[in-house]
Amino acid sequence: MNKQSKMAVFGGTGMLGGAITRRLSSNGYTNVLTPSRKNGFDLLKKADVDNFFRTEKPDGVFMVAGLVGGILANNTRQADFLYQNAMMILNVIESLAKNSPQTKLLYTGSTCIYPRENPQPINESRFMTGPLEETNKGYAVAKGMGIIACQLYRQQYGINAIAAMPTNLYGPNDNYDLNNSHFIAALVQKFVNAQRDGSELVFWGSGKPRREALYVDDCADACIFLMENYSSPEIVNIGTGFDHSIREYIDIAKKVFEYSGEIKWDTSKPDGMYEKRTDITYLKSIMPQYDPRPFEDGLREVLKVDFGVEV
Numbered sequence: 555m556n557k558q559s560k561m562a563v564f565g566g567t568g569m570l571g572g573a574i575t576r577r578l579s580s581n582g583y584t585n586v587l588t589p590s591r592k593n594g595f596d597l598l599k600k601a602d603v604d605n606f607f608r609t610e611k612p613d614g615v616f617m618v619a620g621l622v623g624g625i626l627a628n629n630t631r632q633a634d635f636l637y638q639n640a641m642m643i644l645n646v647i648e649s650l651a652k653n654s655p656q657t658k659l660l661y662t663g664s665t666c667i668y669p670r671e672n673p674q675p676i677n678e679s680r681f682m683t684g685p686l687e688e689t690n691k692g693y694a695v696a697k698g699m700g701i702i703a704c705q706l707y708r709q710q711y712g713i714n715a716i717a718a719m720p721t722n723l724y725g726p727n728d729n730y731d732l733n734n735s736h737f738i739a740a741l742v743q744k745f746v747n748a749q750r751d752g753s754e755l756v757f758w759g760s761g762k763p764r765r766e767a768l769y770v771d772d773c774a775d776a777c778i779f780l781m782e783n784y785s786s787p788e789i790v791n792i793g794t795g796f797d798h799s800i801r802e803y804i805d806i807a808k809k810v811f812e813y814s815g816e817i818k819w820d821t822s823k824p825d826g827m828y829e830k831r832t833d834i835t836y837l838k839s840i841m842p843q844y845d846p847r848p849f850e851d852g853l854r855e856v857l858k859v860d861f862g863v864e865v
């Protein structure tokens with residue numbers, strides 16, 4: 555693979571796909587395709603996928619498209635999350651095997667594939683070792699199936715398919731809909747609202763659970779590095795190597811927003827898992843220079859890019 559290689563990003567209109575496209579371009583890649591539903595390419599339609607691989611035969615494809623949502627959407631639309639995420643990767647990998655078997659595939663699962671209970675930090679060997687969290691079972695099963703698909707198509711058809719498991723991401727082009735967002739996007743939007751119109755700042759639970767949050771460009775850099783340098787069936791976590799309690803995230807946001815108002819806690823709402831931290835030892839052994847940025851720096855970047863605010 556070199557800078558002239560033909561690369562495709564599926565999901566290029568999304569947060570991670572957008573970051574991969576951006577980083578490929580700044581790394582000097584000159585031939586990057588980003589087919590999307592906007593230009594009539596639907597990964598749920600096998601004919602669209604077949605047509606793409608038959609005509610384009612890219613050297614590498616980042617399969618980072620997916621149906622992605624916060625806790626509410628994941629829980630209330632479990633069947634949609636199962637069906638769409640499963641069909642998209644099956645359409646891609648089956649089509650690759652039949653139409654473009656030389657194309658290297660990088661597939662993103664998620665750390666949701668790991669069981670509900672784990673020794674911390676969560677190592678890759680925990681995959682398929684216990685019951686899943688009920689609230690996002692549909693998504694997690696589909697993502698886990700995608701990993702197995704990568705391994706089985708490698709075994710049977712010799713497809714160079716690799717699978718990476720990103721932790722919670724945030725960054726430019728995140729989903730800021732408070733009814734359907736992940737924790738960091740919701741935090742950012744609530745602080746922006748409080749600054750703009752004095753909205754009350756209310757957060758769920760006790761603030762004690764500890765979470766990871768990875769700036770999406772750091773995840774994109776790891777995905778590109780794996781595409782260029784890694785070719786094994788074992789899955790690779792893309793985490794941060796550090797975490798914070800929810801209260802600590804809020805303290806960092808207060809500092810960045812220079813916010814001195816009150817923060818309220820709705821303790822009638824559940825805390826969720828106390829700790830969820832991914833082990834990145836394996837990634838560091840492949841990519842020793844991997845060094846994701848601190849939350850404060852990522853937050854300042856998000857405010858600049860998505861909200862036009864320099865802080």
Ligand SMILES: NC(=O)c1ccc[n+]([C@@H]2O[C@H](COP(=O)([O-])OP(=O)(O)OC[C@H]3O[C@@H](n4cnc5c(N)ncnc54)[C@H](OP(=O)(O)O)[C@@H]3O)[C@@H](O)[C@H]2O)c1
Pocket residue numbers: 564565566567568569570571590591592595596597598617618619620621622662663664665719720721722723724727736
């Ligand atoms: N966000 C996170 O915290 C996180 C954490 C771990 C893993 N991941 C994984 O990382 C990947 C990217 O996540 P993200 O946060 O970047 O998601 P996102 O912003 O919601 O983007 C999803 C992308 O998938 C595309 N897509 C969905 N259905 C499609 C279809 N039928 N045909 C073609 N394209 C379709 C969307 O295109 P449209 O513009 O057409 O909708 C969009 O470009 C996903 O596989 C996700 O599971 C994300």
